[in-house]
Amino acid sequence: xxxxxxxxxxxxxxxxxxxxxxxxxxxxxxxxxxxxxxxxxxxxxxxxxxxxxxxxxxxxxxxxxxxxxxxxxxxxxxxxxxxxxxxxxxxxxxxxxxxxxxxxxxxxxxxxxxxxxxxxxxxxxxxxxxxxxxxxxxxxxxxxxxxxxxxxxxxxxxxxxxxxxxxxxxxxxxxxxxxxxxxxxxxxxxxxxxxxxxxxxxxxxxxxxxxxxxxxxxxxxxxxxxxxxxxxxxx
Numbered sequence: 001x002x003x004x005x006x007x008x009x010x011x012x013x014x015x016x017x018x019x020x021x022x023x024x025x026x027x028x029x030x031x032x033x034x035x036x037x038x039x040x041x042x043x044x045x046x047x048x049x050x051x052x053x054x055x056x057x058x059x060x061x062x063x064x065x066x067x068x069x070x071x072x073x074x075x076x077x078x079x080x081x082x083x084x085x086x087x088x089x090x091x092x093x094x095x096x097x098x099x100x101x102x103x104x105x106x107x108x109x110x111x112x113x114x115x116x117x118x119x120x121x122x123x124x125x126x127x128x129x130x131x132x133x134x135x136x137x138x139x140x141x142x143x144x145x146x147x148x149x150x151x152x153x154x155x156x157x158x159x160x161x162x163x164x165x166x167x168x169x170x171x172x173x174x175x176x177x178x179x180x181x182x183x184x185x186x187x188x189x190x191x192x193x194x195x196x197x198x199x200x201x202x203x204x205x206x207x208x209x210x211x212x213x214x215x216x217x218x219x220x221x222x223x224x225x226x227x228x229x230x231x232x233x234x235x
Contacts, residue, residue: 011024011025011026011027011084012024012025012026012027012080012084013025014076014077014080016064016069016073016076016077017070017072017073017076017114017116017207018069018070018072018073018135019073023060023061023062023064024060024061024062025059025060025061025077025080025081025084026059026061026084027059027081027084027085028055028058028059028081028082028085032054032055032058032059033085033086035051035054035055036051036052036055038051039051039052045142046142049138049141049142050142052074052078053066053069053074053138053139055078055081056069056074056077056078056081059081060077066138066139067137067139068137069137069138069139070135070136070137070138070207071135071136071137071138071141071206072114072135072206072207072208072209073138074138075114075208075209075230075231076112076113076114076209078231079109079112079209079231079234080109082109083109083110088108088109088110089106089107089108089109090106090107090109090234091104091105091106091107092104092105092107092228092233092234093105094215094224094226096217096219096220096222096224097222097224098217098220098222098224099217099219099220099222101217101218101219101220103215103217103218103219103224105213105215107211107213107228107234109234111211112209112210112211112234113209113210113211114207114208114209114210115207115208115210116207117205117207120202121133121134121202122168123198123199123202125191125195125198126195128169128170129167129168129169130167130168131164131165131166131167131168131176131199132164132165132166132167132168132173133163133164133165133199133202134163134164134165135163135206135207136159136162136163140162141162143158143162156200156203157185157188159203160188160199160200160203161176161181161184161185161188163199163202163203164176164184164199165177167187208229208230209229209230209231209234210227210228210229210230211227211228211229211234212225212226212227212228213225213226213227213228214226
């Protein structure tokens with residue numbers, strides 16, 4: 001007689017930020033936590049990110065296209081799954097802006113949300129040419145050009161290549177991914193500083209999980225306000 005399976009039924013719901021789709025999920029179990037811990041111990045970013053996406057896929061009921069999940073989708077979904085798996089709050093230790101004393105601050109994971117800026121997804125470069133932008137998928141962010149490069153400029157260019165969906169003229173709509181890397185780079189390098197800056201601002205406005213918090217320092221009494229954003233600020 002086979003041993004029974006425990007805790008394998010979906011119990012909770014969340015809404016995927018980029019699509020508005022409601023999905024059901026279960027907490028992650030020991031088998032997923034083991035993979036997450038091993039990935040963290042490896043200190044390899046690709047392994048950690050892959051383990052997070054695999055955990056989401058295992059815990060969400062039904063099929064999801066993990067290839068299409070935006071980076072902020074994955075951040076939000078993992079936070080929601082983690083909150084039901086190991087506790088609905090975390091404790092962080094921010095440094096006081098005044099005296100640099102560290103203070104313990106408890107954050108409820110249920111209060112974390114994704115702030116979507118009002119950034120236009122179509123950028124007009126001139127009267128004849130516009131580009132359709134998109135937020136990169138989480139898996140596309142695993143590109144070594146982004147993760148391992150020590151050059152901020154190199155990372156910015158690599159990110160831009162991931163975020164341009166198409167180049168539009170009056171007569172054509174050209175899928176950017178169908179062009180060669182050489183052709184893509186030639187297009188980017190032909191931009192003026194002003195045109196490039198408009199694309200860079202779209203990248204910088206990418207949605208992230210975020211939380212506004214404040215606390216009074218236990219040492220000097222200074223009131224601190226802080227904005228936590230992105231998974232690295234919470235875990």
